[in-house]
Amino acid sequence: MVDAPESRHPARSRRIQEGAPDQHLDSASPLRSAQNDGVVPPQDYAVTPISTPTTIAKVLGAGLGRMSRAALVKPRAGSVPKVALEYGPRRIDRDGLAAYQQLIGYNVSDSVPAGWIHVMAFPLHLTLFVRPQFPLPPLGMVHLSNTITQLRRVADTEELTFRCWVENLRPHKRGATIEVYSTAHAGDELVWHGVSTYLAKGGKAPQDVAPIEAATREFPEHLPGYHLWKLPKDVGSSYAEVSGDNNPIHTSKLAAKAFGFPRPIVHGMYTAARALAEVPHGEAFTWHVDFFSPVIPPQKVALEFGPEPDGVDTLMRLTSTKRTHLVAEVTPAAT
Numbered sequence: 485m486v487d488a489p490e491s492r493h494p495a496r497s498r499r500i501q502e503g504a505p506d507q508h509l510d511s512a513s514p515l516r517s518a519q520n521d522g523v524v525p526p527q528d529y530a531v532t533p534i535s536t537p538t539t540i541a542k543v544l545g546a547g548l549g550r551m552s553r554a555a556l557v558k559p560r561a562g563s564v565p566k567v568a569l570e571y572g573p574r575r576i577d578r579d580g581l582a583a584y585q586q587l588i589g590y591n592v593s594d595s596v597p598a599g600w601i602h603v604m605a606f607p608l609h610l611t612l613f614v615r616p617q618f619p620l621p622p623l624g625m626v627h628l629s630n631t632i633t634q635l636r637r638v639a640d641t642e643e644l645t646f647r648c649w650v651e652n653l654r655p656h657k658r659g660a661t662i663e664v665y666s667t668a669h670a671g672d673e674l675v676w677h678g679v680s681t682y683l684a685k686g687g688k689a690p691q692d693v694a695p696i697e698a699a700t701r702e703f704p705e706h707l708p709g710y711h712l713w714k715l716p717k718d719v720g721s722s723y724a725e726v727s728g729d730n731n732p733i734h735t736s737k738l739a740a741k742a743f744g745f746p747r748p749i750v751h752g753m754y755t756a757a758r759a760l761a762e763v764p765h766g767e768a769f770t771w772h773v774d775f776f777s778p779v780i781p782p783q784k785v786a787l788e789f790g791p792e793p794d795g796v797d798t799l800m801r802l803t804s805t806k807r808t809h810l811v812a813e814v815t816p817a818a819t
Contacts, residue, residue, distance in 0.1 A: 523667060523677050525568035525649045533570045537607030538614050563690070564650045564662065565617035569608050572645030576604075581640055583726045588754070589761040596638040598771060599757030601676045602630070603727045605666040608648035609680065612664065619653055620660060620684035624743060627752050628661065630773045632678035635817070637767040642670045653689045660687035661695070703799055703811060707790035711762055715750060715781040723754040749778035752810065755785075759800045759812055763789050768817035777807045785809060 525531065582592045584600050613622040638644075645668070652663045661683050668676040720734035729751060732739035740748045756773040765771070779785055779802075789800045792813070800812040 523674060525647065525665070526566070526651070529566045529568045529649055531568045531570055531647070534608075534611065535571075537569075537571055538611040563619060564653050565612070565615055567612075567615075567617075568647050568649035569611055570645065570647050571608055573643035574604065574645070575643050576600075576640045578640050580726065587722055587726050588757045594640045595767070596640055596642075597757065597761070598632050598634040598676065598769075599753060599760065601634070601638065601644070601668050602632060602666075602678060602753060603729070604644065605646050605648060605668065605678070606727075606729060608646055608666065609664050612648060612650055618650075619689075620662060620682075620687040624685060626683040626685065627775055628681045628683050629775065630678065630680050630753070630756065631770065632676070633770045634676050635768055636675055638668075638670065638675050642675075644668045644670055644675070654693050654695050655689040655691055656683055656687075656695060659683060659685045660689035703801060704790070704793060707788035707799060707801060709763070709787075709789035711787045711789075713758070713785050713787060715779060715783050715785065717747070717782045719754065719781050720748045720750055723751045727751070727753070729753075745778065745780060747780050749780050752778070755779060755802055755810060756812060759787050759789070759802060759810070760814065762787060763798045763800060763814060765798065765814045766816055770815045770817070771812065772815075773810055773812040775810050777809050779804070779809050 576596060581596060581600055584590075584603065585592050585597065588597070588599065590597055610622075612618060613620075613625070646666060647669075648664065648666045650662055650664050652661075654661050661681055664680045664682065666678050666680075667674060724730040724735050732748075733743055733745070734740075734748050734751055737747055740746070752773075752775045756775075760771055783804060785802055785804045787800060787802050789798060791797070792799055796816060798814045800810075800814075802809040802811075
């Protein structure tokens with residue numbers, strides 16, 4: 485997946501009104517669906533167990549197949565497949581977890597970060613993308629935003645069962661957006677859930693469905709915390725090896741150039757997870773991230789962070805010269 489295209493000045497706002505290609509993209513992504521509470525699939529969705537999720541290679545194959553058919557078939561607005569994929573129970577890979585913790589900046593421990601649970605759920609996203617009923621082209625999907633809620637500490641001895649489904653296919657000025665919902669259960673207990681919003685450039689959505697309205701939130705002009713990251717050129721390959729997300733746009737100069745970038749870009753979920761690791765967030769929280777501009781290493785980027793004025797959230801902003809790459813916030817669970 486590709487992170488949101490360049491956006492010049494989103495630093496003051498959590499969610500930015502959509503605009504022209506060189507302006508802000510609407511990255512609004514509500515945690516809860518309009519049809520349900522975001523924790524269970526809609527009642528008319530069929531829960532379908534799977535034994536093996538798909539891989540990036542299959543996504544690339546499916547995407548190329550759709551590109552060849554697109555030359556012959558005019559794109560039509562579709563509807564979301566009413567299916568919820570279920571996978572698990574799945575053991576947590578302790579070696580993979582430790583490598584992830586070291587790469588992201590956590591101390592190696594038996595506590596599973598929220599970002600690693602997303603890594604475990606992500607293959608189900610890919611599996612949905614390559615289903616024949618999926619209404620959007622899987623290649624070049626832009627990751628606009630992510631919202632994750634972790635309900636308690638998850639230990640590396642637990643086994644997790646995942647469910648994943650899509651909702652809310654909506655028109656966008658640059659194509660169509662769709663939301664991918666994921667949950668993780670330990671036994672019968674829900675311990676984690678999230679929603680990822682993607683944009684398919686040129687994708688089609690029913691025109692009688694309104695786009696999501698972006699609710700703006702002001703960020704302070706300055707945040708007191710400051711960490712400078714010096715990202716090496718191989719950081720994409722390092723995260724791909726750990727996470728399994730080996731999309732060549734993150735590892736291959738040739739693939740990156742095909743999407744208009746001079747070099748491989750950093751995974752958005754790497755920068756988001758690393759930012760989260762550098763701020764206090766406890767064991768139960770909601771974590772929201774909006775992506776605006778990919779990081780193209782080798783590059784220096786600055787993480788600003790600090791408490792929300794007159795509030796309980798921790799705010800984060802990742803910037804480089806003249807660009808904001810992401811803004812994020814962490815909200816502790818109510819006690």
